[in-house]
Amino acid sequence: MASQVVTTCNMCACVFPGLCSSSEDLDVRLGFDLCTEEQDFLCKRKNYVAAALKKVLQLEEDLQDDEIPVVAIMTTGGGMRSLTTTYGSLLGLKKLNVIDCAMYLTGLSGTTWTMANLYRDADWSQQDLSGKINEARKHVTKCKMGSFSMERMKYYNKQLCQRKQEGHRTSSIDLWGLIVEYLLHDGKDNHKLSDQRQAVDQGQNPLPIYVAINVKDNYSTLDFKGKDIPEMYLILNLGGMWSSLFSLNLLYIWNLSHTSEDFWHRWTRDRVNDIGKFPVLPMRPHEQKTQVFTTASPLSRVLRGAITERTSVAQYHSFLKGLQLHNDYLENDKFCRWKDTVLDTSPNQLTETAEYLSLIDTGFFINTSCPPLLRPERKVDVILHLNYSAGSQILSCKYYSEQGIPFPKVALSEEERKNLKECYLFDDAETPGAPILLFFPLVNDTYQSYKAPGKLSAVANRFSPYSTYSVTYKEQDYDQLVKLTEYNILNNKHLILQALRTAVERQKRHKKYGA
Known part of the structure; x- marks a missing residue:
């Protein structure tokens, strides 16, 4: 398999463009620190960041390496809506x-x-984005009926057969990936993830991180909260997984209308109970607790299978198969297991026996790409949270609190939640390790008064032209959504600069006092 870095972040799998290119060609790196290649990238990237911060904040002196804050741009999902709004937001930030x-x-x-x-373009962030926005406009607004023509169907079948012959596991989600390829491009897209090395090798662009969730058979989505084969094409093979609108199961749908799945856990899961007293002396590495394992009844297993069966999921050969970690890994203070993670219980909690990784869109669990930024080793100081959700526009801060992850507290009144502004700055200085958060909900606030009166009255409403399941926009709808998200960024320049200035001042204080 072509070199690429895949790391697990407890609830999710995070995919980086191929930074790893060691002479030993190792397939898996075990360690808690950032890989050497990412550290090298950060060193190169600091040159761009330092110069940009000096210009943006009008600083008199150059920033030293240990005075440069780590700033991240974070997006959420939403099909064509999030594709369009990402362009608008990045245009404003540019x-x-x-x-x-x-x-x-x-x-x-x-x-x-x-x-x-x-990231096809090695210098995209250094160039005008209008060309890429216009190219995307052409595909978002074009008729999509051609994706179901007989000619395209024959093409889909040929590609799926070829993929299977190469050793890949195929499913209906791969067919969706082929359809996505047609929706976003005129012809076959041969761009691969490893091709994006050229866009990060000099630190000229932010490091992109693509997020997905690893799930297992017979578990609900909410339970998760190496063969030599050719590398897959990015959009054709991975694009479908990163927008797997159909990777639902009945239990997920049940949870859309119910607050708890305790009933299903109680009556359909295998039970493992500790018995006996814990030993006075520490357990030896080869010893395990004495447990009683009670399998679910036949009826429960049938029920569990029926309600957790996913109609489609992307499956890839598991690089974790047979992986054995040190017996004391749980005792390492750097290892953090999030509470919503389900791990194997025997014989080793991180021994992966499945032949395939089953990946689905992170939006089915929590519609955010924030988890990889919350790794303590990345030391992220500022997060620009660009929210493109179709439903609630309020942050899921409760989730981070339950996981024990440092995150700013969001205190909004009921009235404020009903009438959201374009941007909020949350800075919880009392919580060590919590980043400064700039939250941009997808709302049409002052834009409708000053830019487009009477238009875009319902941006994130499921009945608006921007529904998550809408794959075609009218030209004026596309243009208005790009303009809205660009405006929301530009209109809150003062809050963005305030967050960046606070982060720089905080870094200088840490350097001076060692706090």
């Missing part, structure tokens, strides 16, 4: 020279389509 201030750009679902298009 005009403010803030893209050059960012170390990372993370995405999921439809935002990965935008990222995949951008």
